[in-house]
Amino acid sequence: MQDSLDLRALRDIGLSHATVQAALAHARPGGTRLARVVEIQRDHLVVDDGADAHAVVPAAALRAVLDRGRDQLVVGDWVWWRPAASDHDRGWAVARLPARNRLTRRDPAGGRQGLVANIDTAFIVMGLDSDFNLRRLDRFLVLAHSADARVVVVLTKADACADPDAAVARVRAHLGDARDDIAVLAIDGRSPAAAQALAPWLARGSTLVTLGSSGAGKTTLTNTLTGAGATTHAVRAGDERGQHTTTVRTLHRTAGGACLIDTPGLRQLWLDADPDTLNDAFPEIGTFALRCRYRNCRHAREPGCAVREQVAPARLLSFQKLLREANRENDDPFQRRRHVTEMKQRTRDNRARNAARASGEDR
């Protein structure tokens, strides 16, 4: 029985000072231990205490609290859990600790879906093939920014690209000097050199998440960083279409002791960001807006608009599109319904495209 907390083991699985404080601030439910959610399956969770993984299910009281808040446990959460009476049974997740941060997205019905929690750094993974898309990059950047995570743009498939340096320069130019906090690297995600290039963000006990569209190379990179065969959880689930598409979020330990959460490619990313978060994620817009001729400039066709002159056009387009989305809260029911219809159509189109691509690969 783990009576006192084994902080050393828990730090290995990413326990931060803030979470220790949170753990000590609340009464610990009797007979429970602290562990981190490392995998979520349809009918159970896997939690890890730094030594072992355990299958658990949420206790009724916790499930009621979560349901009431239309909330859910996510990979990266810390929970108090109670072992089952016998080794063959599942234990119980009894309570969740407050998270330091949480990535969420909106669903078409207006609800929120939790993605991951308690992260330090986001690897935004984008392939140097047809996946390369700066507008989508901006969308993932805002997602990472909403959790105050550090961001590294990881351009994969550099081995198959004629001029990876030019691609890095394009991303840099797009982001501009205002976002020089963001690192941009081009790598071959299958090569051990990728682990060396990314080592500065992989400190022991830190938590990272991969974000990016399906096929970008997130799982390939995860496998490289965890060392071949070192991953204990099923990383790839071959689905009905025979593709190696990731279907669940799972937390893995890298060779150097960081925690890396691999995520499925997000087909739809409706941001859960308010205008303030957007302004923070696009700092250059606010800076140059001070120099626009009109105080309420919309940076559209106004003469003397400093934003249009100074900001990369694709960045400005991203900002305006995301701002419209952030203001969707104010939509009337008719607009909302039209939006849902559009989203559903887009999902169908994407599914058809993926299915066509999969059957092409099978042959």
Ligand SMILES: Nc1nc2c(ncn2[C@@H]2O[C@H](COP(=O)(O)OP(=O)(O)OP(=O)(O)O)[C@@H](O)[C@H]2O)c(=O)[nH]1
């Ligand atoms: N040449 C090359 N191929 C890569 C690289 N990274 C990934 N791939 C290939 O790209 C394909 C998709 O890679 P995955 O790692 O499964 O992509 P993913 O982002 O995990 O995709 P989802 O799980 O669907 O979100 C696989 O066939 C990989 O072998 C790379 O750096 N170079």
Ligand SMILES: [Mg+2]
């Ligand atoms: Mg994957």
Ligand SMILES: [Zn+2]
């Ligand atoms: Zn303007």
